[in-house]
Amino acid sequence: MPTTRTDIVASCEPVFDRHGFAATGMDTLTEAANVSTRTLYKHLGSKAGLTVAVLEARMERFFSTCTASTFDELLTDLERWIEAEGARGCLFLRAQGEADALSAGAGVSTVVAEYRQRLRSLIGRLVISELGREDETVSDELLIIFEGATSTASYLGPQAIIAARSAASTVLMRGDPCTC
Amino acid sequence: MPTTRTDIVASCEPVFDRHGFAATGMDTLTEAANVSTRTLYKHLGSKAGLTVAVLEARMERFFSTCTASTFDELLTDLERWIEAEGARGCLFLRAQGEADALSAGAGVSTVVAEYRQRLRSLIGRLVISELGREDETVSDELLIIFEGATSTASYLGPQAIIAARSAASTVLMRGDPCTC
DNA sequence: GCCAAAGTAAAACGTTCGTTGTACAGTTGC
DNA sequence: GCAACTGTACAACGAACGTTTTACTTTGGC
Numbered sequence: 001m002p003t004t005r006t007d008i009v010a011s012c013e014p015v016f017d018r019h020g021f022a023a024t025g026m027d028t029l030t031e032a033a034n035v036s037t038r039t040l041y042k043h044l045g046s047k048a049g050l051t052v053a054v055l056e057a058r059m060e061r062f063f064s065t066c067t068a069s070t071f072d073e074l075l076t077d078l079e080r081w082i083e084a085e086g087a088r089g090c091l092f093l094r095a096q097g098e099a100d101a102l103s104a105g106a107g108v109s110t111v112v113a114e115y116r117q118r119l120r121s122l123i124g125r126l127v128i129s130e131l132g133r134e135d136e137t138v139s140d141e142l143l144i145i146f147e148g149a150t151s152t153a154s155y156l157g158p159q160a161i162i163a164a165r166s167a168a169s170t171v172l173m174r175g176d177p178c179t180c
Numbered sequence: 181m182p183t184t185r186t187d188i189v190a191s192c193e194p195v196f197d198r199h200g201f202a203a204t205g206m207d208t209l210t211e212a213a214n215v216s217t218r219t220l221y222k223h224l225g226s227k228a229g230l231t232v233a234v235l236e237a238r239m240e241r242f243f244s245t246c247t248a249s250t251f252d253e254l255l256t257d258l259e260r261w262i263e264a265e266g267a268r269g270c271l272f273l274r275a276q277g278e279a280d281a282l283s284a285g286a287g288v289s290t291v292v293a294e295y296r297q298r299l300r301s302l303i304g305r306l307v308i309s310e311l312g313r314e315d316e317t318v319s320d321e322l323l324i325i326f327e328g329a330t331s332t333a334s335y336l337g338p339q340a341i342i343a344a345r346s347a348a349s350t351v352l353m354r355g356d357p358c359t360c
Numbered sequence: 361g362c363c364a365a366a367g368t369a370a371a372a373c374g375t376t377c378g379t380t381g382t383a384c385a386g387t388t389g390c
Numbered sequence: 391g392c393a394a395c396t397g398t399a400c401a402a403c404g405a406a407c408g409t410t411t412t413a414c415t416t417t418g419g420c
Contacts, residue, residue, distance in 0.1 A: 023281030148328025
């Protein structure tokens with residue numbers, strides 16, 4: 001019976017996601033992870049440590065599900081993610097919003113910044129492979145569409161992905177030789 | 181010296197915005213509002229009541245700054261808002277993420293839903309006035325761009341508005357008679 | 361001048377928080 | 391078989407939470 005750090009973190013992630021960070025007590029977390037208070041503290045050190053670990057795990061888990069080689073496929077990855085995880089808006093954005101009160105402000109901000117940088121560079125790579133060249137403007141626009149889809153999916157539902165797909169293809173086609 | 185409910189709510193709004201809802205204690209709020217505990221409770225009833233009141237005030241304040249008659253102008257409104265208020269991602273999204281733990285879940289969800297509906301219908305009206313007809317697809321795409329700009333502005337800065345503007349104009353021009 | 365209305369300060373309420381301490385059980389490897 | 395390790399259960403810590411209470415001050419209209 002492992003009860004490893006990894007298992008604990010994986011169990012706590014959905015709890016933070018659904019109820020927020022500051023609002024979730026250690027009792028709820030130990031119960032969700034099915035471990036004693038002592039064990040959780042041995043492995044994670046503190047609630048702040050657990051929070052950072054959860055965000056790191058989330059980041060790795062998210063990017064490991066992103067196998068896309070085009071932005072349209074990235075939206076399919078997002079669609080699948082939302083089907084499996086639900087849509088409550090970007091967890092990293094929400095974590096950042098509670099960061100300083102979490103007394104883990106520095107650690108949280110670091111992971112959030114890393115997530116955002118990785119997302120940007122992922123989209124940047126997709127743009128290069130689709131357009132055959134770097135295009136920072138297009139990359140920023142697609143980043144906005146991706147983040148917008150993530151946010152709006154919480155109230156538009158699957159329609160958010162459809163609209164994002166449409167907007168993205170429009171942006172990517174811009175500048176193509178006219179076919180009329 | 182009024183110390184009215186309105187003043188209290190206005191003073192508490194930036195505190196919630198900067199530090200989160202669950203994480204902000206009543207001491208911090210009374211201090212920010214410069215009122216005694218007793219007065220705050222007399223006017224707002226509870227932390228849950230204050231939370232809902234703050235979100236309602238935020239909604240009215242935000243929409244009253246939106247004087248746009250085109251989506252591009254709406255992005256200018258957003259740009260000005262962000263310059264004045266800072267960019268920490270949509271407060272309503274963050275509030276919803278803490279809603280059930282706030283024990284004001286129902287009230288918060290109601291205001292958040294109302295905000296989102298009003299945003300959608302505002303954009304819908306702009307689309308009608310720009311295209312001369314309803315277009316739900318374009319409206320959804322612009323909503324995504326608006327929400328995406330709101331989110332990404334917290335790390336892209338003013339560049340987020342520029343990219344959103346570019347994406348939006350592309351989406352709005354789509355279908356126009358070709359000029360080549 | 362006085363009575364309400366509305367404010368203040370400060371202590372106390374019981375609860376819950378994050379965290380630590382104590383005492384004990386199960387497994388593993390040599 | 392006996393360390394060493396890793397886990398559990400559970401009580402306890404002080405601090406902070408949201409809220410209420412008590413007692414007092416200020417203010418404005420009639």
